[in-house]
Amino acid sequence: MKKITFIIGLTLLATNIFGQNTSTEYGLKAGINYSKYTPNIEIKGIDIVDFNGKFGFYLGGFVNFGFSDIIKLQPELIFAIQGTNTSQEIEIRFSPHQEPVFGELKTRITESTISIPIMLQIYPTKNFYIEIGPQLGYIVSTKEKVTDNPFPEFESPFGASEDCPNCDKFDLGASLGIGYNFTRLIGINARYYAGLIERNKTIKSSVINLGINYKL
Structure with missing residues (x-):
C-alpha cells in the first residue's frame, strides 16, 4: 500500500507542477497478455x-494529458481476459482395499476484468517513454474449467466448468512499463502488472501486457 501511495503522490505532484499547460489526446489500445497467480499454494512446504x-x-x-514534452499522465479503461492455468496431484481409491492411484489434474481459470491504470509517463527521448502507476481492477467473472482429468470416470466430482461467485472481485496493484511511438498516432507498449493485495486470502495477480496504441 505504501508503494501505491508513493506512486499516486508522484502523479499528483506532476499534475500540480505541469498542469498549467496541458495538451489532451485520446486513443485506443489492444494487445495480448500472459498472466498467472502467485504464489503456488503450499502445505508444510510442499506445493499442492x-x-x-x-x-x-x-x-x-x-x-x-501532456504537461510538458517530458511528463505525461495517462488514465486508461481496459477490459481484459486473463487468469491462470493450474496443476495439482490428486489421489483416487477405486475401492477401500486397493492402493491409491495418483494423477495430475489440470484446470484453466479465466477472469473477465475491468481495469483502471493511471500511468505517469516520462519521456527521456521524443518517442520513447517509461511509465509507472497504480491500477485498480474489478473482476466481473471468474470461471474454472478442467482441461486434463486423469480419471475421466470420476468427472462429476471435479466438474467440467464452474463459476466462482464467492471469489474476491476487487484487485489493486502497480504497473511498470515502456513504450515507443513510431508516429504521432501509432505506438507499441509493454507493461508488467503486479498485484499488491491478496485475493481469496491466498493469491496475487501477475500479468505481462504487450500491445499497440492508436491515438484518435
Whole structure:
C-alpha cells in the first residue's frame, strides 16, 4: 500500500507542477497478455497447487494529458481476459482395499476484468517513454474449467466448468512499463502488472501486457 501511495503522490505532484499547460489526446489500445497467480499454494512446504501462465487479450481506451514534452499522465479503461492455468496431484481409491492411484489434474481459470491504470509517463527521448502507476481492477467473472482429468470416470466430482461467485472481485496493484511511438498516432507498449493485495486470502495477480496504441 505504501508503494501505491508513493506512486499516486508522484502523479499528483506532476499534475500540480505541469498542469498549467496541458495538451489532451485520446486513443485506443489492444494487445495480448500472459498472466498467472502467485504464489503456488503450499502445505508444510510442499506445493499442492501449481499456478502456470496462460495467454489472453486486452482492449480499451485512454486519455493522455501532456504537461510538458517530458511528463505525461495517462488514465486508461481496459477490459481484459486473463487468469491462470493450474496443476495439482490428486489421489483416487477405486475401492477401500486397493492402493491409491495418483494423477495430475489440470484446470484453466479465466477472469473477465475491468481495469483502471493511471500511468505517469516520462519521456527521456521524443518517442520513447517509461511509465509507472497504480491500477485498480474489478473482476466481473471468474470461471474454472478442467482441461486434463486423469480419471475421466470420476468427472462429476471435479466438474467440467464452474463459476466462482464467492471469489474476491476487487484487485489493486502497480504497473511498470515502456513504450515507443513510431508516429504521432501509432505506438507499441509493454507493461508488467503486479498485484499488491491478496485475493481469496491466498493469491496475487501477475500479468505481462504487450500491445499497440492508436491515438484518435
